[in-house]
Amino acid sequence: MIQLSSNFLLISFFMYLLATIFFTVSITGKRFKTKEGEEKNKSGFYGYVFSILAVATSITYFILRWVGVGHAPVSNMFEYTTFLGIAMALAFVVIYPMYKNNYLGLFTMPVVMLIIAYASMFPREVQPLIPALQSYWLHIHVITVALGQGILALGFVGGLLYLLRVIDFRKITKKVVGVEFILYSCLAVLAYILLNISFSAMNYEATFEYVNENGVEAEITYYKPALVGPNEGVLLTEGRFDPFIQAPAIIRSDDLNTVLWSIIGGLFIYGVFILLFRQPIGGKIQPWLKNVNPNSVDELSYRAIAIGFPVFTLGGLIFAMIWAQIAWTRFWGWDPKEVWALITFLFYAAYLHLRLSRGWHGEKSAWLCVIGFALIMFNLIFVNLVIAGLHSYAF
Amino acid sequence: MEKVKCECGHVNPFGTYLCESCGKPLIEEDTPVANMRYEGVARRSQTYNRTIVDKIWNFFSSVKVGIWIIVLLLIASAIGTIFPQEMYIPPGERPTLFYEQEYGTLGKLYYQLGFHNLYSSWWYMLLIAALGISLVICSLDRVVPLYRALKTQKVTRHKAFLERQRLFGISEDTIDADKEIKIAEKMLKEKKYTIRKEKGNILAEKGRFSRWGPYVNHIGLIIFLIGAMLRFFPEMYLDEHIWVREGEEVVIKGTNGEYFLRNDQFIVELYDTDDERFRQAFERTGQQVVKTYQTSATLLRRTNTGAVGVGTELEEVKQYDIRVNDPLTFDSFALYQVDYKLNELAEFTFTLDAVNDTTTEDLSDVVFTVNLYDPEYVYEFDNGYRIEIMEYFPNFYIDNNNQPDTRNMIPDNPRIIFEVFTPDMDPDSDSGELSLIGVQVNEPLIGENDYRIRMIDVDMKHVTALTVRKDRTIPIISIGGVIFMIGLIQGSYWHHRRIWIQNRDGKIWIAGHANKNWHALKRDIDFVASKAAIPIPKDQLDEEQNSEGEEGGNNSDSTKQ
Ligand code: HEM
Numbered sequence: 017m018i019q020l021s022s023n024f025l026l027i028s029f030f031m032y033l034l035a036t037i038f039f040t041v042s043i044t045g046k047r048f049k050t051k052e053g054e055e056k057n058k059s060g061f062y063g064y065v066f067s068i069l070a071v072a073t074s075i076t077y078f079i080l081r082w083v084g085v086g087h088a089p090v091s092n093m094f095e096y097t098t099f100l101g102i103a104m105a106l107a108f109v110v111i112y113p114m115y116k117n118n119y120l121g122l123f124t125m126p127v128v129m130l131i132i133a134y135a136s137m138f139p140r141e142v143q144p145l146i147p148a149l150q151s152y153w154l155h156i157h158v159i160t161v162a163l164g165q166g167i168l169a170l171g172f173v174g175g176l177l178y179l180l181r182v183i184d185f186r187k188i189t190k191k192v193v194g195v196e197f198i199l200y201s202c203l204a205v206l207a208y209i210l211l212n213i214s215f216s217a218m219n220y221e222a223t224f225e226y227v228n229e230n231g232v233e234a235e236i237t238y239y240k241p242a243l244v245g246p247n248e249g250v251l252l253t254e255g256r257f258d259p260f261i262q263a264p265a266i267i268r269s270d271d272l273n274t275v276l277w278s279i280i281g282g283l284f285i286y287g288v289f290i291l292l293f294r295q296p297i298g299g300k301i302q303p304w305l306k307n308v309n310p311n312s313v314d315e316l317s318y319r320a321i322a323i324g325f326p327v328f329t330l331g332g333l334i335f336a337m338i339w340a341q342i343a344w345t346r347f348w349g350w351d352p353k354e355v356w357a358l359i360t361f362l363f364y365a366a367y368l369h370l371r372l373s374r375g376w377h378g379e380k381s382a383w384l385c386v387i388g389f390a391l392i393m394f395n396l397i398f399v400n401l402v403i404a405g406l407h408s409y410a411f
Numbered sequence: 412m413e414k415v416k417c418e419c420g421h422v423n424p425f426g427t428y429l430c431e432s433c434g435k436p437l438i439e440e441d442t443p444v445a446n447m448r449y450e451g452v453a454r455r456s457q458t459y460n461r462t463i464v465d466k467i468w469n470f471f472s473s474v475k476v477g478i479w480i481i482v483l484l485l486i487a488s489a490i491g492t493i494f495p496q497e498m499y500i501p502p503g504e505r506p507t508l509f510y511e512q513e514y515g516t517l518g519k520l521y522y523q524l525g526f527h528n529l530y531s532s533w534w535y536m537l538l539i540a541a542l543g544i545s546l547v548i549c550s551l552d553r554v555v556p557l558y559r560a561l562k563t564q565k566v567t568r569h570k571a572f573l574e575r576q577r578l579f580g581i582s583e584d585t586i587d588a589d590k591e592i593k594i595a596e597k598m599l600k601e602k603k604y605t606i607r608k609e610k611g612n613i614l615a616e617k618g619r620f621s622r623w624g625p626y627v628n629h630i631g632l633i634i635f636l637i638g639a640m641l642r643f644f645p646e647m648y649l650d651e652h653i654w655v656r657e658g659e660e661v662v663i664k665g666t667n668g669e670y671f672l673r674n675d676q677f678i679v680e681l682y683d684t685d686d687e688r689f690r691q692a693f694e695r696t697g698q699q700v701v702k703t704y705q706t707s708a709t710l711l712r713r714t715n716t717g718a719v720g721v722g723t724e725l726e727e728v729k730q731y732d733i734r735v736n737d738p739l740t741f742d743s744f745a746l747y748q749v750d751y752k753l754n755e756l757a758e759f760t761f762t763l764d765a766v767n768d769t770t771t772e773d774l775s776d777v778v779f780t781v782n783l784y785d786p787e788y789v790y791e792f793d794n795g796y797r798i799e800i801m802e803y804f805p806n807f808y809i810d811n812n813n814q815p816d817t818r819n820m821i822p823d824n825p826r827i828i829f830e831v832f833t834p835d836m837d838p839d840s841d842s843g844e845l846s847l848i849g850v851q852v853n854e855p856l857i858g859e860n861d862y863r864i865r866m867i868d869v870d871m872k873h874v875t876a877l878t879v880r881k882d883r884t885i886p887i888i889s890i891g892g893v894i895f896m897i898g899l900i901q902g903s904y905w906h907h908r909r910i911w912i913q914n915r916d917g918k919i920w921i922a923g924h925a926n927k928n929w930h931a932l933k934r935d936i937d938f939v940a941s942k943a944a945i946p947i948p949k950d951q952l953d954e955e956q957n958s959e960g961e962e963g964g965n966n967s968d969s970t971k972q
Contacts, residue, residue, distance in 0.1 A: 329896070
């Protein structure tokens with residue numbers, strides 16, 4: 017059952033890819049018109065059809081895994097992140113008919129693919145639930161949060177489209193640097209995924225003996241060549257790369273090493289682009305977007321956030337409180353995860369109030385959408401893996 | 412201050428921008444599109460600024476201030492997650508030392524600034540209070556005039572009002588306007604608009620109730636905040652812990668001695684490591700995973716509510732398996748599984764040996780059991796032997812003055828000093844041999860002993876820890892939360908749209924306004940235009956943008972928030 021569900025996820029991944037390709041063609045391809053003036057370039061329609069198929073297959077994955085695991089598959093990083101990607105695609109499928117905007121598809125589908133691919137870098141095995149997590153309220157909470165975040169993420173896509181459309185890329189300004197940084201971040205994630213896949217295909221393993229944060233000798237295994245070695249690390253595996261520098265003991269050196277690889281990998285891909293096109297990536301994309309109406313993507317991203325905010329609030333705060341009351345004896349305990357959900361809520365509340373004044377429409381609003389998405393990603397990655405890890409649920 | 416009379420005859424409150432009735436601009440603005448937020452009504456905060464009350468009112472009714480409060484709360488909350496709050500540092504750690512030891516100078520600073528208890532600091536509370544006040548004032552400032560304006564609005568709006576709507580158009584040629592308007596009316600009805608008519612002009616309106624969404628959600632928030640505040644009043648909130656050993660009955664704190672709980676059994680259940688589904692996970696982490704923590708408990712209630720002591724009887728109320736995520740609830744209380752201790756020492760059983768075989772007496776009857784929670788102090792035997800406990804330290808340690816002492820009454824490290832009296836001794840006047848006994852400890856206290864007390868059995872019990880919770884604020888908080896969600900949905904998933912269609916000298920004038928989701932409004936108008944010969948209004952914002960060559964440009968009404 018689990019294997020079958022994984023196959024469905026794989027199929028859906030290719031569907032997302034096909035959807036992306038069709039949306040690309042719908043925008044860059046020739047505009048054929050019949051004699052009656054009807055649009056003959058139907059790729060936008062096919063793109064949408066494939067997005068629907070992709071969502072359907074990925075939901076099949078979700079259901080099959082649910083049956084196989086025995087609980088809603090949203091309880092570890094792989095499962096949750098995958099579902100976030102699915103939620104975003106689902107939000108797209110729902111919102112597309114309202115705006116019929118192929119550009120939205122062109123940008124959403126690759127982000128979904130990136131998220132799902134990123135998710136599969138985490139251990140994918142089925143894990144048993146500890147007692148605190150055995151609650152249907154938890155699953156209701158997590159599923160709703162992911163749906164809300166998926167819709168909010170469309171606001172980000174709209175904002176990004178807006179920025180790529182209106183910003184002047186001919187001069188290197190702060191705004192250009194900002195947009196390029198967003199694009200670079202996506203490339204760094206891509207680099208992370210590619211590197212992970214390549215090194216694990218090569219079965220790269222290098223074991224070090226090192227002195228850990230408690231001053232005790234321990235061993236650690238790297239799955240990528242060590243640019244940064246562990247504290248006082250001595251390479252045990254033969255024929256492996258010797259690190260340039262050593263990390264201090266309090267830092268998880270293998271994670272730092274991975275981050276470093278991703279940064280460098282991203283820079284590499286980005287550099288290749290720049291060398292090929294001799295202009296910022298945004299500048300290269302911009303001409304494709306000349307038919308985008310800035311007002312309408314601005315409104316689109318605002319609507320995505322107005323629609324996503326109640327869903328996120330319901331899942332991230334209200335259902336979370338109900339679960340916390342049952343599992344942790346109190347509905348609110350200022351745990352870092354709770355606080356970051358509150359912060360996200362406050363951020364989008366501030367956004368909605370800023371939108372009340374016209375001065376915050378358009379570009380400023382688009383930047384806020386980008387920051388909001390950065391917050392969601394921060395919640396997903398940093399809060400889950402770093403902050404919460406310090407004092408993760410002990411029971 | 413005097414009221415303002417519009418040419419249509421309606422008398423508006425002082426400070427009105429757009430006549431409440433016909434919409435004619437009463438205060439000129441030099442922008443092509445009118446500021447329609449709150450319908451151009453006179454708001455107290457925009458009108459008066461004389462007394463101190465006015466100033467406070469104006470301060471808190473400003474959205475700008477509201478946003479600042481939200482942003483400050485956001486930043487403060489984020490700071491609180493940099494290092495763990497005091498309640499999350501490992502138990503037993505002293506915060507004075509912990510932050511510096513663990514996080515260095517920054518940690519020390521964090522502690523000194525009081526950020527280790529940030530969420531209960533006076534200034535964080537003050538920010539939340541400011542949010543509450545701001546919510547009340549800003550809502551009152553707007554909702555009353557907005558309500559009046561939406562109620563008084565009339566169908567035939569002033570020419571200048573129509574011209575300055577974002578969506579506005581006039582038909583090119585003169586046609587049979589009345590007929591087309593009739594068709595348009597039918598189409599709009601099909602789209603579920605409410606239509607009002609006056610002299611052949613129409614006002615089509617849809618989703619007005621969504622305008623109250625923000626106010627409803629703000630009310631919900633206020634109720635929520637009030638609920639959260641009530642926590643600090645007595646009797647509203649209870650947070651107690653009880654430890655219950657297996658087989659033991661303890662009074663449930665906070666129930667005034669009315670309820671007791673018996674721990675019938677405590678278990679920790681692990682996942683079966685042979686479970687095929689989880690095999691991979693077990694292999695990777697090499698760890699066992701807990702499946703269940705469960706206390707099988709019996710809830711008891713005192714039957715006579717009179718004095719404690721004699722005649723008190725406990726009646727069984729119910730039996731329940733308390734688990735994580737499955738508390739036992741009764742009255743307004745809930746008991747949660749939160750912690751446990753396995754194998755706590757409960758009883759020692761001893762016997763007595765003669766060290767040098769000097770006695771021929773039979774000591775096999777000298778067997779006694781010491782209850783470590785509440786020991787008997789004297790043990791007498793048929794053969795005349797007598798053993799007394801001289802001192803008992805449940806949790807033994809050597810204090811600062813080098814004296815033996817106990818940390819608490821929990822038998823984590825019990826030590827007992829026994830005194831042994833042989834049959835020929837008088838316990839009142841003689842003193843017996845002393846020995847100190849504990850886990851893996853058995854030594855004579857003074858010199859050599861003739862008798863040795865030997866431990867022959869140990870009995871251990873599991874102990875469960877439960878949180879006793881009563882939270883009377885929950886109903887209020889839930890009501891606040893529900894109202895908040897209703898308002899949020901009401902304001903987010905419905906939109907207020909209005910379309911004015913007028914016949915002015917045989918030409919059709921059309922104007923449209925939506926409080927948000929202009930896209931849907933435009934589609935509605937397109938739908939109408941597919942049958943009726945009405946002009947498709949232009950989006951004056953798009954025009955503005957094209958003429959200026961860049962987005963926005965219109966900051967004129969941003970200051971009025
Ligand atoms: C965390 C606290 C708050 C939350 C969650 C919240 C939520 C909301 C929401 C969801 C809306 C609707 C926005 C839209 O439909 O685009 C709204 C509107 C509004 N809020 Fe708040 N709000 C909060 C605090 C405040 C404060 C402190 C003020 C006071 C300055 C304020 C003033 C307003 C105003 C004036 C509106 C517009 C009302 C209208 O359009 O008729 N809000 N609020």
